[in-house]
Amino acid sequence: MFTNNQIFAAPLAGITDRPFRTMVRKFSPDVPLVTEMISCHSLVQMRRGCIRNFDNYRDEVGPIGAQIFGAEPDIMANAARILADNGASWIDINMGCPVPKVATRAGAGAHLMRDHILAGKIISAVVHAVDIPVSIKTRLGWDDDHRDWLDLMHVAHDFGARFATLHGRTRAQLYVGPAQLPQIPSDCPLPIIANGDIANVAHVTDALGRGYAGAMVGRAMLGAPWILGVICGAAKRPENVGEIVLEHLENTLEYYGVQAGIPLFRKHAAWYSAGIANSSEFRIRVNSITDAGALKKTISEFWGCVDA
8 A cells, every 4th residue: 555654643732752653653663753842942951841842763763854953053062962862763853833922922834934045954964963864844835925845945955855755734724624645746855745734645645746755643542542553454443442542541651650641642632532432531530530540430431441
Protein backbone atom coordinates (compact mmCIF):
# COMPACT_ATOMS: atom_id res chain seq x y z
CA MET A 1 0.00 0.00 0.00
CA PHE A 2 2.41 2.68 1.27
CA THR A 3 6.02 2.28 2.34
CA ASN A 4 6.92 2.77 5.99
CA ASN A 5 8.89 5.93 5.26
CA GLN A 6 5.90 7.61 3.59
CA ILE A 7 3.58 7.80 6.61
CA PHE A 8 4.72 10.00 9.51
CA ALA A 9 3.32 10.69 12.97
CA ALA A 10 3.11 14.44 13.51
CA PRO A 11 4.60 16.30 16.48
CA LEU A 12 1.70 17.15 18.80
CA ALA A 13 2.39 19.31 21.85
CA GLY A 14 1.35 17.52 25.03
CA ILE A 15 0.54 14.36 23.07
CA THR A 16 3.47 12.66 21.33
CA ASP A 17 5.41 11.92 24.49
CA ARG A 18 7.17 8.65 25.10
CA PRO A 19 4.11 6.77 26.47
CA PHE A 20 2.07 7.76 23.42
CA ARG A 21 4.88 6.94 21.01
CA THR A 22 5.13 3.50 22.61
CA MET A 23 1.46 2.88 21.79
CA VAL A 24 1.89 4.06 18.21
CA ARG A 25 4.88 1.74 17.84
CA LYS A 26 2.74 -1.19 18.97
CA PHE A 27 0.85 -0.97 15.68
CA SER A 28 3.44 0.58 13.35
CA PRO A 29 6.98 -0.16 14.54
CA ASP A 30 8.81 1.25 11.53
CA VAL A 31 7.07 4.51 10.65
CA PRO A 32 8.87 7.80 11.40
CA LEU A 33 7.59 9.56 14.52
CA VAL A 34 8.27 13.13 15.62
CA THR A 35 8.55 14.29 19.23
CA GLU A 36 6.62 17.04 20.87
CA MET A 37 7.92 20.48 19.97
CA ILE A 38 10.94 21.23 22.20
CA SER A 39 12.11 24.73 23.11
CA CYS A 40 15.78 25.14 22.20
CA HIS A 41 16.32 27.45 25.18
CA SER A 42 14.73 25.04 27.64
CA LEU A 43 16.71 22.13 26.27
CA VAL A 44 20.08 23.88 26.27
CA GLN A 45 19.48 25.21 29.78
CA MET A 46 17.95 21.88 30.87
CA ARG A 47 14.97 23.55 32.46
CA ARG A 48 12.75 21.25 34.47
CA GLY A 49 9.71 21.80 32.24
CA CYS A 50 11.60 20.53 29.23
CA ILE A 51 12.56 17.17 30.67
CA ARG A 52 9.06 15.83 30.06
CA ASN A 53 9.41 15.93 26.27
CA PHE A 54 13.12 15.22 25.99
CA ASP A 55 14.28 11.62 26.16
CA ASN A 56 17.19 9.42 25.26
CA TYR A 57 15.85 7.99 22.00
CA ARG A 58 18.45 5.28 21.52
CA ASP A 59 16.32 2.60 23.13
CA GLU A 60 13.18 3.50 21.18
CA VAL A 61 12.15 1.34 18.26
CA GLY A 62 12.10 2.86 14.77
CA PRO A 63 13.09 6.28 13.43
CA ILE A 64 12.29 9.29 15.58
CA GLY A 65 12.69 12.92 14.62
CA ALA A 66 13.17 15.56 17.31
CA GLN A 67 11.40 18.85 16.64
CA ILE A 68 12.83 22.08 18.04
CA PHE A 69 11.73 25.68 17.92
CA GLY A 70 13.54 28.94 18.54
CA ALA A 71 14.77 32.12 16.94
CA GLU A 72 18.50 32.12 17.72
CA PRO A 73 20.67 30.08 15.32
CA ASP A 74 23.44 29.29 17.82
CA ILE A 75 21.07 28.02 20.49
CA MET A 76 19.10 26.03 17.92
CA ALA A 77 22.37 24.44 16.82
CA ASN A 78 23.29 23.54 20.42
CA ALA A 79 19.86 22.02 20.99
CA ALA A 80 20.19 19.99 17.80
CA ARG A 81 23.54 18.60 18.98
CA ILE A 82 22.01 17.48 22.28
CA LEU A 83 19.19 15.69 20.49
CA ALA A 84 21.47 14.08 17.93
CA ASP A 85 23.78 12.89 20.70
CA ASN A 86 20.78 11.29 22.39
CA GLY A 87 19.72 9.25 19.39
CA ALA A 88 17.41 11.40 17.29
CA SER A 89 17.18 10.10 13.71
CA TRP A 90 16.77 13.60 12.31
CA ILE A 91 16.13 17.16 13.48
CA ASP A 92 12.93 18.94 12.48
CA ILE A 93 12.80 22.72 12.74
CA ASN A 94 9.37 24.12 13.57
CA MET A 95 8.49 26.95 11.19
CA GLY A 96 4.74 26.68 11.44
CA CYS A 97 3.53 26.83 15.05
CA PRO A 98 0.83 29.55 15.01
CA VAL A 99 0.29 30.18 18.73
CA PRO A 100 1.13 33.75 19.81
CA LYS A 101 3.68 32.82 22.50
CA VAL A 102 5.77 31.11 19.80
CA ALA A 103 4.95 32.87 16.53
CA THR A 104 4.79 36.46 17.74
CA ARG A 105 6.28 36.91 21.20
CA ALA A 106 9.19 34.49 20.68
CA GLY A 107 9.76 35.25 16.99
CA ALA A 108 9.90 31.51 16.28
CA GLY A 109 7.60 28.93 14.69
CA ALA A 110 5.37 30.52 12.05
CA HIS A 111 7.23 33.84 12.39
CA LEU A 112 10.04 32.31 10.31
CA MET A 113 7.67 32.27 7.34
CA ARG A 114 7.91 36.07 7.51
CA ASP A 115 11.68 36.21 7.94
CA HIS A 116 13.34 33.96 5.37
CA ILE A 117 16.76 35.41 6.14
CA LEU A 118 16.55 34.30 9.75
CA ALA A 119 15.03 30.98 8.67
CA GLY A 120 18.03 30.38 6.42
CA LYS A 121 20.47 31.19 9.21
CA ILE A 122 18.75 28.78 11.58
CA ILE A 123 18.65 25.97 9.02
CA SER A 124 22.32 26.50 8.17
CA ALA A 125 23.36 26.52 11.83
CA VAL A 126 21.48 23.31 12.58
CA VAL A 127 22.69 21.54 9.42
CA HIS A 128 26.31 22.31 10.26
CA ALA A 129 25.86 21.26 13.89
CA VAL A 130 24.74 17.66 13.30
CA ASP A 131 25.52 14.69 11.08
CA ILE A 132 21.89 13.61 10.76
CA PRO A 133 19.27 14.94 8.30
CA VAL A 134 17.50 18.22 8.99
CA SER A 135 13.94 19.03 7.92
CA ILE A 136 11.48 21.89 8.38
CA LYS A 137 7.76 21.88 9.13
CA THR A 138 5.84 24.90 7.94
CA ARG A 139 2.52 26.21 6.64
CA LEU A 140 1.17 27.74 3.44
CA GLY A 141 2.16 31.20 4.65
CA TRP A 142 1.38 33.83 7.24
CA ASP A 143 -2.06 34.61 5.79
CA ASP A 144 -3.95 34.46 2.50
CA ASP A 145 -2.00 37.45 1.16
CA HIS A 146 1.34 35.81 1.89
CA ARG A 147 1.17 32.19 0.70
CA ASP A 148 4.88 32.00 -0.03
CA TRP A 149 5.61 28.47 1.14
CA LEU A 150 7.40 27.56 -2.08
CA ASP A 151 9.89 30.40 -1.54
CA LEU A 152 10.67 28.98 1.89
CA MET A 153 11.23 25.55 0.35
CA HIS A 154 13.93 27.02 -1.87
CA VAL A 155 15.51 28.69 1.17
CA ALA A 156 15.43 25.41 3.09
CA HIS A 157 17.03 23.55 0.18
CA ASP A 158 19.73 26.17 -0.35
CA PHE A 159 20.79 25.95 3.32
CA GLY A 160 20.87 22.17 3.50
CA ALA A 161 17.49 20.85 4.63
CA ARG A 162 16.74 17.38 3.26
CA PHE A 163 12.93 17.47 3.21
CA ALA A 164 9.97 19.47 4.50
CA THR A 165 6.46 19.00 5.84
CA LEU A 166 3.73 21.36 4.64
CA HIS A 167 0.58 21.93 6.71
CA GLY A 168 -2.32 22.94 4.49
CA ARG A 169 -3.38 26.05 6.41
CA THR A 170 -1.95 29.54 6.88
CA ARG A 171 -0.85 30.84 10.25
CA ALA A 172 -3.95 33.07 10.34
CA GLN A 173 -6.22 30.03 9.99
CA LEU A 174 -4.75 28.33 13.05
CA TYR A 175 -6.55 24.95 12.92
CA VAL A 176 -9.90 26.28 11.70
CA GLY A 177 -11.47 25.12 8.45
CA PRO A 178 -10.38 22.29 6.18
CA ALA A 179 -6.72 21.97 5.24
CA GLN A 180 -6.04 22.69 1.56
CA LEU A 181 -2.95 21.04 0.14
CA PRO A 182 -1.60 22.71 -3.00
CA GLN A 183 -0.20 20.84 -5.95
CA ILE A 184 3.57 20.44 -5.65
CA PRO A 185 5.21 21.99 -8.71
CA SER A 186 7.85 20.09 -10.64
CA ASP A 187 10.50 22.65 -9.74
CA CYS A 188 10.05 22.23 -5.96
CA PRO A 189 13.58 21.48 -4.73
CA LEU A 190 12.65 19.30 -1.74
CA PRO A 191 10.51 16.22 -1.08
CA ILE A 192 7.39 17.47 0.71
CA ILE A 193 5.33 15.58 3.30
CA ALA A 194 1.63 16.51 3.36
CA ASN A 195 0.07 17.46 6.69
CA GLY A 196 -3.36 18.63 7.81
CA ASP A 197 -6.54 16.53 8.14
CA ILE A 198 -4.78 13.36 6.99
CA ALA A 199 -6.84 10.54 8.48
CA ASN A 200 -7.14 7.61 6.07
CA VAL A 201 -5.81 5.84 3.00
CA ALA A 202 -7.80 8.04 0.62
CA HIS A 203 -6.25 11.20 2.07
CA VAL A 204 -2.75 9.81 1.60
CA THR A 205 -3.52 8.66 -1.94
CA ASP A 206 -4.80 12.13 -2.79
CA ALA A 207 -1.66 13.75 -1.36
CA LEU A 208 0.64 11.48 -3.35
CA GLY A 209 -1.37 12.34 -6.46
CA ARG A 210 -0.63 16.02 -5.80
CA GLY A 211 3.10 15.40 -5.85
CA TYR A 212 3.80 14.86 -2.14
CA ALA A 213 6.42 12.32 -1.12
CA GLY A 214 4.39 11.14 1.87
CA ALA A 215 1.84 12.18 4.48
CA MET A 216 1.92 13.09 8.16
CA VAL A 217 -0.95 12.11 10.45
CA GLY A 218 -1.73 14.44 13.34
CA ARG A 219 -5.02 14.79 15.20
CA ALA A 220 -6.39 11.57 13.68
CA MET A 221 -4.07 9.74 16.12
CA LEU A 222 -5.95 11.06 19.16
CA GLY A 223 -7.66 8.09 20.74
CA ALA A 224 -6.44 5.94 17.84
CA PRO A 225 -2.70 5.22 18.08
CA TRP A 226 -3.28 2.34 15.66
CA ILE A 227 -4.25 4.66 12.78
CA LEU A 228 -0.78 4.79 11.20
CA GLY A 229 -0.61 1.01 11.16
CA VAL A 230 -4.06 0.88 9.56
CA ILE A 231 -3.07 3.37 6.86
CA CYS A 232 0.13 1.45 6.15
CA GLY A 233 -1.79 -1.81 5.97
CA ALA A 234 0.25 -3.27 8.81
CA ALA A 235 -2.45 -3.36 11.51
CA LYS A 236 -6.18 -3.27 12.20
CA ARG A 237 -8.22 -1.44 14.79
CA PRO A 238 -7.97 -3.56 17.97
CA GLU A 239 -11.06 -5.52 18.95
CA ASN A 240 -10.80 -4.59 22.63
CA VAL A 241 -9.82 -0.95 22.77
CA GLY A 242 -10.05 -1.03 26.57
CA GLU A 243 -6.94 -3.19 26.77
CA ILE A 244 -5.05 -0.59 24.73
CA VAL A 245 -6.31 2.19 27.02
CA LEU A 246 -5.13 0.30 30.09
CA GLU A 247 -1.73 -0.35 28.53
CA HIS A 248 -1.39 3.33 27.63
CA LEU A 249 -2.35 4.26 31.19
CA GLU A 250 0.28 1.90 32.62
CA ASN A 251 2.94 3.41 30.35
CA THR A 252 1.92 6.90 31.45
CA LEU A 253 1.97 6.10 35.17
CA GLU A 254 5.34 4.39 34.88
CA TYR A 255 6.82 7.34 33.00
CA TYR A 256 5.36 10.26 34.97
CA GLY A 257 4.30 8.74 38.27
CA VAL A 258 0.74 8.69 39.60
CA GLN A 259 0.45 12.31 40.70
CA ALA A 260 1.41 13.78 37.33
CA GLY A 261 0.36 10.85 35.16
CA ILE A 262 -3.34 10.67 35.99
CA PRO A 263 -4.15 14.30 35.07
CA LEU A 264 -2.09 13.97 31.88
CA PHE A 265 -3.91 10.79 30.89
CA ARG A 266 -7.45 12.13 31.29
CA LYS A 267 -7.47 13.71 27.83
CA HIS A 268 -6.40 10.41 26.30
CA ALA A 269 -9.20 8.57 28.09
CA ALA A 270 -11.65 11.09 26.66
CA TRP A 271 -10.32 10.67 23.12
CA TYR A 272 -10.41 6.87 23.34
CA SER A 273 -14.06 7.01 24.48
CA ALA A 274 -15.29 9.43 21.81
CA GLY A 275 -18.33 8.16 19.95
CA ILE A 276 -19.08 5.37 22.42
CA ALA A 277 -22.39 5.23 24.30
CA ASN A 278 -22.27 6.90 27.74
CA SER A 279 -18.87 8.46 26.96
CA SER A 280 -19.93 11.82 28.45
CA GLU A 281 -20.65 10.20 31.80
CA PHE A 282 -17.39 8.29 31.58
CA ARG A 283 -15.38 11.48 30.99
CA ILE A 284 -17.02 13.21 33.94
CA ARG A 285 -16.12 10.28 36.21
CA VAL A 286 -12.54 10.12 34.93
CA ASN A 287 -11.98 13.83 35.49
CA SER A 288 -12.68 13.42 39.21
CA ILE A 289 -10.43 10.40 39.78
CA THR A 290 -7.04 10.81 41.46
CA ASP A 291 -6.36 7.18 42.40
CA ALA A 292 -4.69 4.86 39.89
CA GLY A 293 -6.66 1.80 40.98
CA ALA A 294 -9.96 3.62 40.67
CA LEU A 295 -9.04 4.89 37.22
CA LYS A 296 -8.12 1.40 36.02
CA LYS A 297 -11.38 0.03 37.42
CA THR A 298 -13.43 2.73 35.70
CA ILE A 299 -11.73 2.10 32.36
CA SER A 300 -12.14 -1.68 32.73
CA GLU A 301 -15.85 -1.32 33.48
CA PHE A 302 -16.46 1.08 30.60
CA TRP A 303 -14.82 -1.17 28.01
CA GLY A 304 -15.71 -4.48 29.62
CA CYS A 305 -12.17 -5.69 30.24
CA VAL A 306 -12.83 -8.99 32.03
CA ASP A 307 -9.33 -9.69 33.36
CA ALA A 308 -8.27 -6.13 34.20
